[in-house]
Amino acid sequence: MILQIKHLSVSYKGKDGYVEALKNISFDVKEGEILGIIGESGSGKSTIAFSILDLLPQDCSKKGNVIFKGKDIFKLKNEELEELRGRGMSMVFQEPAATFNPVLSIGYQFRELLLCKLPNLNNEEIEKIITDSLSQVHLAQVERVINSYPHQLSTGQLQRISLSFTIALKPALVVADEPTSSLDVTTESQIINLLKELRKTFSFTIVFITHNLDLVKTLCDRALVLYKGEIREIAQVAQLFAFPKDAYTKSLLEAFRELEET
Template identity: 40%
Template sequence: MKMELLKIENLAIEEISKIKRIVVDEINFTLKSGETLGIVGESGSGKTVTAMSILKLLSNDLKVSKGKIIFDGEDISTFSEEEMEKIRGNKLSVVFQNPISSLNPLMKVGKQISEVIERHNEISKEEAKNQVLEILKDVGFEEEAEEIYNRYPHELSGGQGQRIGIAMAVANKPKLIIADEPTTALDKHIQEQILELLKSIQKKYNSAIIFISHDLGIVRRITDRAVVMYFGQIVEIGETQEIFKNPKHPYTKGLLDSLPENFRRGERIKVMKGTIPSINDKIEGCFFSPRCPRATEKCRKERIKLEKFEDRIIRCINPLKEVEND
């Protein structure tokens, strides 16, 4: 039986610049060891901000204003930066969308991965290098591990750079890997390789993965459960395949209805009406109500809570029934 590794309880993140507003609110979800959880939604929905709060890598104008982040039995939302440095890159790691940009351009990539290992383990430089070479083989550089070890970041292709990002993330066999849009800038062939690589790495190390993406097709293939976000709030949580087969929230259905794969060549693709709200919009009730074809007066006037509904957790008082999706 898989154990609960992460539990987010009533998390809120506040912007503390001149505007002073809540950007993410009422975030509640769990993650088990070895599980892959997708976080999806349009740009501006709060996916990345939510994930970066787990790592305590929020920008200076943001802060966690409420809630708990319980990771591996401890509330890490209370951790100091020194305490976070002990688990970040060790028990908890991240793969960014463009990992090459976060590397030191003047240092060989193998040495940079070695430093991640040496920082968290009492180990000689020779032992660290041997471990790095094994990790490079694990991420697909079987025949050229030594050569890649000695390259500088600018000498890597996009796909190679993403593999290095994964190598750094798994260097200390983390319990949780957060993958933030790791395939967005890659072509379809390289995307496929990176996805297969993440799954094989997960199987080898039994790491849990939080996979952040706006690409619903990828989320469907790689995740066990999915969290759908809209304008800083969760609107639906459930098993990925069930969500795709039978979405309950109108926003989720709108996202799925717009997938190109659902249309024949020459057919007009459905586009969800309206756009995600701006920070200046005054919405009294459900944030999705201005765009929702099922919105009632109550939806427009009252805040809606995230509640259990059948096999889902959903933020909606007028959810879709299965028959409506046939």
């Protein structure tokens, strides 16, 4: 088991007291699998993602354990966490722009990341990793991309670049929070194909958060259904789609089928 979430509860501090975002949830992620997390807006999906990387706001209240490769994430020191983020686990965000600094070129940011996370590399090795990783996400004109600033690239290109950052560090676990929902349909399907390919090449374990049940069907091994901060069901994807057990899962699948038919 690469990741274990045990009795995790998270509440955010709001104007009128705490908002309960996760209520005592427990689940495991197996090495090499893609676990889909589905559920309506506000159900707590991103809160799970931020908990795994310990990126929750300081003033939130959290209980329970997130155990990554035997280490309790909430108990780690800052340096240990920094060490883990990037090479142990990494995150792909919904808005690729959130990954990048607008005033620095892609090449500069890529180099900085590698210098920080893989400090033993020499310049030549760094340049090789950068060009290899950008080629692996099928970006044309790698040189141009390296010299570009984020605003000079399309959202689809930026999402490819953020995946190439992930490839360069080869983390054991990738948490992707709706990585394709800011993309148009064609670009989305290209990125999904790329994710499938990368999974085969690098056998990443992926926690894949999405609204799109089609993506869960094509990409994930198991899926977890979240509703108002609680886990309603977790099952193999084929099982979940053919024989949903929970009433909320049934209504979610039903709503999605209706949407597909219109």
